Amino acid sequence: MVLEVSGLRYRVGNREVLRSVDLVVHAGQSVAISGPSGCGKSTLLMCCLGLVKPHAGGVVVCAGRMDKLSGRRLLRHRRESVGMVFQAGELLPELAPLENVAIAGLLAGVPRAEAFTRAEELLTELGVPTDGAETGSLSGGERQRVAVARALVNRPALLLADEPTGALDSAARETVADLLYALPERWHCGLVVVTHDPAVAARAQRRFLLTDGSLTSAPTSEPVGTGAAS
Template identity: 60%
Template sequence: MLFDGVDLRLNVGDSVAVMGPSGSGKSTLISCALGLVKPEGVVRVADSDLGLMRRRERTRHRSRHIGVVFQFGELLPELTPLENVALAGLLAGADRKETYKTASELLGSLGVPRHNRPTGTLSGGERQRTAVARALVNQPSLLLADEPTGALDDTNRSAVAELLFDVPRRWPCALLVVTHDAQVAALADDTVHLVDGRLIPQETR
């Protein structure tokens, strides 16, 4: 059993960082929050229990209520930043015109240059900012980030981390970040450590 009585609650506006060594289950925790792994307990996002949903319903709920930022962005390099961000909205069934408008506004708000260059030609920091915009395009209740600064240099790491933890104050969502970087975790409202399957608040360590 990987987890032992994990209990974590996030409200809109909250940010929590989860730290732990490799193999402690941080990425599995993200998978549980996404509904990709079904734990013995209950995972609720936007007042709905993911474990009670059928696969198609869970996929639809995830696309509408959960945004994800991965370590390497997971963007399509041949598309422009605008196309990458808008694609997430279109796949969720949003109106095309409104989706492109929202995508453009998000990219502007997050400091991504407005151009038609393929995303693969952008700097690492610009790609991660684009990934954050993509994660926000469907106005999620929960934003998940799995080692979002792990592939960045020091300058971009700090800039992206500060932007990411500012998201819950600018958009109505909660933020859960898993990271091995103590400097990144320090920007969260709360930090917990995943140790032996349990989440331990930092102040009690």
């Protein structure tokens, strides 16, 4: 398995945002998590990244305890094992797509030539121009594909996506959703998508609802998710 969340609890003040959450994701598997705004979906992803420390329970990514690692060890394990796609991409608009993707490899210690080679191959595969245009000049769908390429450049075993289609129009949403859900099989990675969009969630092999701090299997015959991004 690439991700194991067990008995995860996290609270803010007197409110228990996550209440004994359990989740297992294997390589080649896609999972969608939906729920109302503010239910803790993004908090769960931050715990998986090791950016938020739970009050109880544990998170294991590729045999590494994200809730126990700290400092450089956590940073190294995250860079080597996890790729993250955010709703707004979190890209540097003044850089070219090639630079935005390669920089993630460089920060992980990949040699410069290899980082740029990987970046160019990924962008070409994902249909993003590599002619040097600034990332800020690309369409929303193209920018999100750059974000996906950046998340993949270090060849992670686990890919996390936080509302990856939330800022896109319907056409770009379909393109990016198609891309994301093809990745587990093509890259043999695990994929966890947090989304309030029922159509995007419905593409996953496994679907869950996060409500009242608990994660439950979503009915396959009914739409999932309401509200805005958390």
